[in-house]
Amino acid sequence: MTPSARLSAAIEVLSDIETRRRPAPDALKDWGLAHRFAGSKDRAAIASLVYDCLRRRASSAHVMGEATPRAILLGALALARGQSRAEIAALCTGERFAPEALTAAEAKALDKLDLSKAPAAVAGDFPDWLSDDLAAAFGDEVVAEMTALSARAPIDIRVNTLKTERMRLVPELAHLHPELTPHAPTGLRFGHGDDGRGPTLQVTPEFLKGLFEIQDEGSQLVASMTGVGPDMQVVDLCAGGGGKTLELAALMDNSGQIYATDSDARRLAPIHDRLARAGARNVQVRTPKTRGDEPLADLADKIDLVLVDAPCTGVGTWRRNPDTKWRVRPGALDERMKEQDFVLARAAKLVKRGGRIAYVTCSVLPRENDERVKAFLASNPAFASVDPQEILALAPDTLSERDDLVSPGGYGIQLTPRRTGTDGFFLAIVERVK
Numbered sequence: 001m002t003p004s005a006r007l008s009a010a011i012e013v014l015s016d017i018e019t020r021r022r023p024a025p026d027a028l029k030d031w032g033l034a035h036r037f038a039g040s041k042d043r044a045a046i047a048s049l050v051y052d053c054l055r056r057r058a059s060s061a062h063v064m065g066e067a068t069p070r071a072i073l074l075g076a077l078a079l080a081r082g083q084s085r086a087e088i089a090a091l092c093t094g095e096r097f098a099p100e101a102l103t104a105a106e107a108k109a110l111d112k113l114d115l116s117k118a119p120a121a122v123a124g125d126f127p128d129w130l131s132d133d134l135a136a137a138f139g140d141e142v143v144a145e146m147t148a149l150s151a152r153a154p155i156d157i158r159v160n161t162l163k164t165e166r167m168r169l170v171p172e173l174a175h176l177h178p179e180l181t182p183h184a185p186t187g188l189r190f191g192h193g194d195d196g197r198g199p200t201l202q203v204t205p206e207f208l209k210g211l212f213e214i215q216d217e218g219s220q221l222v223a224s225m226t227g228v229g230p231d232m233q234v235v236d237l238c239a240g241g242g243g244k245t246l247e248l249a250a251l252m253d254n255s256g257q258i259y260a261t262d263s264d265a266r267r268l269a270p271i272h273d274r275l276a277r278a279g280a281r282n283v284q285v286r287t288p289k290t291r292g293d294e295p296l297a298d299l300a301d302k303i304d305l306v307l308v309d310a311p312c313t314g315v316g317t318w319r320r321n322p323d324t325k326w327r328v329r330p331g332a333l334d335e336r337m338k339e340q341d342f343v344l345a346r347a348a349k350l351v352k353r354g355g356r357i358a359y360v361t362c363s364v365l366p367r368e369n370d371e372r373v374k375a376f377l378a379s380n381p382a383f384a385s386v387d388p389q390e391i392l393a394l395a396p397d398t399l400s401e402r403d404d405l406v407s408p409g410g411y412g413i414q415l416t417p418r419r420t421g422t423d424g425f426f427l428a429i430v431e432r433v434k
């Protein structure tokens with residue numbers, strides 16, 4: 001397919017997403033099935049275009065003066081990809097499979113790209129109903145922060161120190177052009193090609209041998225800033241597929257004991273293969289037998305550190321999942337907050353005196369972050385908040401002096417794409433003092 005034909009395909013997929021309110025992955029899959037001539041490179045390039053459009057949906061519609069799929073695509077080529085009006089005009093020729101030529105009004109809009117009068121939710125590309133939450137998180141910086149959260153994310157990996165070292169893996173992956181992550185000491189970063197595709201790391205022999213995991217640098221950092229260390233008794237209470245469990249095992253150098261569980265046995269299932277591949281040997285997986293089963297009852301009052309990698313809206317991962325930002329509803333936030341309170345209460349039962357709970361979300365919303373910690377402390381007088389400065393002291397040198405990372409409510413640390421070049425992650429630590 002020509003680059004122009006890919007634009008037409010992206011417009012088709014966007015129309016499907018808009019008119020039938022479909023999740024982007026489903027619409028893209030259906031398009032691929034209906035257009036079997038399109039190769040994998042075409043499909044990836046079209047997906048990348050569609051995701052760029054979703055990243056900048058509101059601002060693109062604003063600069064173009066209308067919210068049609070075509071207008072959003074044209075605006076996103078300029079705003080997300082930095083293409084000039086002339087470059088866009090050269091693709092939109094109206095010939096064969098190319099989109100129609102630019103109208104005079106479209107050409108003018110692309111020359112101006114005027115966002116000066118756009119409200120914050122439009123300029124920062126987020127749903128209007130989150131305006132108050134995001135203003136509470138970022139104040140005057142909301143547009144700058146949310147624009148950074150609307151950009152494309154790099155692909156990060158965590159080198160598995162149970163099997164190798166970062167500088168040993170670099171030459172093995174040299175053909176994929178890795179760079180060192182700026183902060184995480186065992187991370188490597190990969191960029192995207194011009195068509196928006198990143199390297200397919202999962203098929204490399206190094207991945208299959210368990211030498212690395214795909215994990216955003218922010219996720220790597222928060223796990224390392226929990227203060228986890230060798231010989232501890234640790235619970236990973238919301239282990240999911242085990243992304244952070246694997247990192248905890250590496251940080252503990254396979255010593256001590258990690259108990260990994262999740263209320264959803266299906267989400268937990270892949271952890272077994274991942275642990276085996278990574279060579280993690282200090283992890284006991286506790287799978288709930290029935291809904292509401294407590295597979296950790298024997299661990300009450302025994303644990304040094306409980307990691308609560310809580311279910312959340314995932315606002316901090318919008319760079320990777322731009323579709324979800326237009327789909328998340330207020331009811332979902334309310335639901336996640338209830339779950340967060342529930343898992344924190346569950347964690348409290350496990351911690352021994354002097355032990356800690358590390359509360360993590362991939363969100364930037366104070367209602368899921370500082371406010372949950374505050375509510376927890378109000379109903380659990382045996383716990384006290386650990387000073388964020390103490391958490392920062394556990395961070396790599398590049399971050400340990402960064403007072404700007406303290407969260408707006410003062411209970412934890414907030415990473416964001418703009419501040420740290422990572423996904424948006426929150427970490428707070430509470431200690432059982434009585």
Ligand SMILES: C[S@@+](CC[C@H](N)C(=O)[O-])C[C@H]1O[C@@H](n2cnc3c(N)ncnc32)[C@H](O)[C@@H]1O
Pocket residue numbers: 237238239240241242243244245261262263264267309310311312339342343346
């Ligand atoms: C952010 S995800 C975990 C991601 C995982 N830690 C990782 O690094 O790959 C949150 C998880 O919390 C789980 N969860 C939700 N409610 C829970 C509860 N009450 N107890 C334990 N896990 C829960 C969800 O099933 C989901 O897998």
